[in-house]
Amino acid sequence: MADSVYKIIELVGTSTESWEKAAAVAVERAGQSLRELRIAEVVELDMVLDNGKVTAYRAKVKVSFKFESGD
Secondary structure: OOOOOEEEEEEEEEEOOOHHHHHHHHHHHHHHHOOOEEEEEEEEEEEEEEOOEEEEEEEEEEEEEEOOOOO
16 A cells, blocks of 8 residues: 555534434535545534524534645
8 A cells, every 4th residue: 555645634423313413414514525435433412592492403524634735
């Protein structure tokens, strides 16, 4: 395997259904503009509340992708 460098970014996905869906939304959206996604790590979960009721689930996700130089 050749030497490689990967960049890591943090994203927050949201869903009214579940944390799993929120994480998937973040990764799927990242995949629309980034190539060679490698790893996604859920680092934090939280909920949006309105009058004591859950209105949305949020997942903070670290996503890594292969870093390519402009050469």
